[in-house]
Amino acid sequence: xxxxxxxxxxxxxxxxxxxxxxxxxxxxxxxxxxxxxxxxxxxxxxxxxxxxxxxxxxxxxxxxxxxxxxxxxxxxxxxxxxxxxxxxxxxxxxxxxxxxxxxxxxxxxxxxxxxxxxxxxxxxxxxxxxxxxxxxxxxxxxxxxxxxxxx
Numbered sequence: 001x002x003x004x005x006x007x008x009x010x011x012x013x014x015x016x017x018x019x020x021x022x023x024x025x026x027x028x029x030x031x032x033x034x035x036x037x038x039x040x041x042x043x044x045x046x047x048x049x050x051x052x053x054x055x056x057x058x059x060x061x062x063x064x065x066x067x068x069x070x071x072x073x074x075x076x077x078x079x080x081x082x083x084x085x086x087x088x089x090x091x092x093x094x095x096x097x098x099x100x101x102x103x104x105x106x107x108x109x110x111x112x113x114x115x116x117x118x119x120x121x122x123x124x125x126x127x128x129x130x131x132x133x134x135x136x137x138x139x140x141x142x143x144x145x146x147x148x149x150x151x
Contacts, residue, residue, distance in 0.1 A: 075151065078105040082135050083118020085126065093125040111151050120144075 019031035033040040049056050084104055088094055096112055099105045105112055114126060116134025125145040136146050 075111060077113035077130060078107065078110050079113055079115055080104050080128075081115050081117040082120045082138050085114075085124055086118075086121050088122065088124060090122045091124070092122075093127065095127050114139075 017027060017032070018025065019027040022028045030040065038044055038046065049058055051057070080099060085094060087102065088098070092098075096105065096108060099112060100108050111129035113130040113132070114128050114135045115132045116136075116138050120138045120142050123142050123144045124139065125147065126139055127147040127149055129149050129151050131139075131146055131148065139146050
């Protein structure tokens with residue numbers, strides 16, 4: 001076998017489109033550019049975001065003012081209410097992994113805040129990143145413990 005004997009397999013190569021070579025070719029006359037208009041002209045290039053002279057969207061929307069990196073500094077907690085802690089057994093230690101396992105939170109890497117909505121019926125030890133004042137009171141009233149974890 002020699003290099004000059006090699007042949008490409010059928011349909012592995014595609015013939016290039018030869019435009020402007022007569023009407024019979026199917027790409028004659030306007031050469032696949034349609035009729036008239038900005039894109040039919042030679043040398044035409046429309047910049048991204050150009051809307052035909054209309055004020056473009058990126059200029060119509062107002063600018064943000066002030067410091068913009070809010071997502072890093074405003075802590076986004078996953079919220080769990082005291083009432084939903086009733087599904088655990090009496091005297092149990094509740095952690096983020098346990099809350100995740102029970103489907104009370106969606107992500108393990110985000111901090112959890114316990115809120116005081118509803119009533120607590122059991123004595124529990126709760127470990128979380130943040131607690132509301134009422135949640136802390138309700139857990140401690142049932143002789144439970146509250147442990148604040150660092151974020």
